[in-house]
Amino acid sequence: MRRSIQLLTLHCVLVVAEEGSFLAASPRLNMHHTALSRRVRDLELTLGVMLFDRHPGGVRPTAAGERFLANLRRVLTDLDGTLSMADRSGRGETGRLSIGIDAPLPAYGYVDAVVAFVRDRPEVDIRFTEVQRAELRAGLSDRTIDVVIAHGFDQRSPSESLCLWRDHIVVATAMEHPIADRKQIDWGDLVAETVLDNQQSVDLAALSSIAANSTFPPTVRHDVSRLSLLNLVRKGLGITLLPECDAAILIEGVVSSTLTTDGRAVRLRYDAHWRSDNSNPVLAAFVAFLRRKHPEA
Numbered sequence: 001m002r003r004s005i006q007l008l009t010l011h012c013v014l015v016v017a018e019e020g021s022f023l024a025a026s027p028r029l030n031m032h033h034t035a036l037s038r039r040v041r042d043l044e045l046t047l048g049v050m051l052f053d054r055h056p057g058g059v060r061p062t063a064a065g066e067r068f069l070a071n072l073r074r075v076l077t078d079l080d081g082t083l084s085m086a087d088r089s090g091r092g093e094t095g096r097l098s099i100g101i102d103a104p105l106p107a108y109g110y111v112d113a114v115v116a117f118v119r120d121r122p123e124v125d126i127r128f129t130e131v132q133r134a135e136l137r138a139g140l141s142d143r144t145i146d147v148v149i150a151h152g153f154d155q156r157s158p159s160e161s162l163c164l165w166r167d168h169i170v171v172a173t174a175m176e177h178p179i180a181d182r183k184q185i186d187w188g189d190l191v192a193e194t195v196l197d198n199q200q201s202v203d204l205a206a207l208s209s210i211a212a213n214s215t216f217p218p219t220v221r222h223d224v225s226r227l228s229l230l231n232l233v234r235k236g237l238g239i240t241l242l243p244e245c246d247a248a249i250l251i252e253g254v255v256s257s258t259l260t261t262d263g264r265a266v267r268l269r270y271d272a273h274w275r276s277d278n279s280n281p282v283l284a285a286f287v288a289f290l291r292r293k294h295p296e297a
Contacts, residue, residue, distance in 0.1 A: 009043050021058030094123040095282040100136040100145040103200045117289050132199050146283040147274040152203035158276045164294050166267040168244040170256040174236050180255050187261040194238035195219045198229050202241045
């Protein structure tokens with residue numbers, strides 16, 4: 001029976017009940033009143049119940065019609081809500097977005113971008129995942145992570161990327177270090193230094209401002225947090241390189257200077273990476289938002 005009843009017919013019944021006659025309901029439905037009357041009569045025959053009493057002045061719902069109309073309004077309201085939810089989901093206004101990062105969250109400007117994205121999308125559930133890069137790649141592959149925001153991230157097909165911003169690099173040294181009082185430190189001056197890094201450190205190979213044939217200083221990797229790494233710098237065991245946006249996390253006894261090469265500041269590029277075959281509508285909305293926010297990055 002449900003397949004033989006059109007949604008339009010049910011809508012017609014509600015309008016007729018609201019207007020009190022087929023003639024008055026006709027303009028609202030853009031339908032001739034005789035055709036409207038036949039449509040309602042066919043529905044009554046299909047249901048086996050009279051929905052309206054006809055009288056010279058129009059129609060009035062029967063007792064059965066009143067019960068039918070009350071249930072119909074509830075069902076159609078629920079249907080409207082379901083269709084609206086599906087429409088919002090299709091536009092990326094509801095759902096979940098997982099963002100993968102490989103560095104401490106508070107230091108980077110993309111947090112403001114994420115906040116701006118969700119401000120008008122209160123039904124979007126944003127989740128950050130901070131893990132090592134191998135896990136970020138695995139997460140993109142199995143779609144447990146929708147988008148990765150990082151520098152020097154190795155793209156793998158099928159994937160797309162968008163440059164978000166570029167940040168200056170600073171050299172963090174102990175306050176007593178011989179080069180600590182310089183506002184700028186040239187890349188060539190680091191050849192004799194020991195660079196300390198960890199899993200979250202700047203990838204030297206990703207510094208596009210430095211030529212591929214440049215001499216790289218010796219690097220010692222420690223499996224420690226950023227705070228522990230800075231404590232090692234403070235103790236004079238080496239220096240470390242940080243994005244300028246991380247300079248605020250420097251601890252007492254550690255200072256920073258801008259890294260340059262040939263007189264130009266060295267900058268680090270940050271990109272958003274996502275799989276082109278990820279069908280999450282929230283991801284599509286987020287990427288579109290980023291493209292508008294960073295059109296010339």
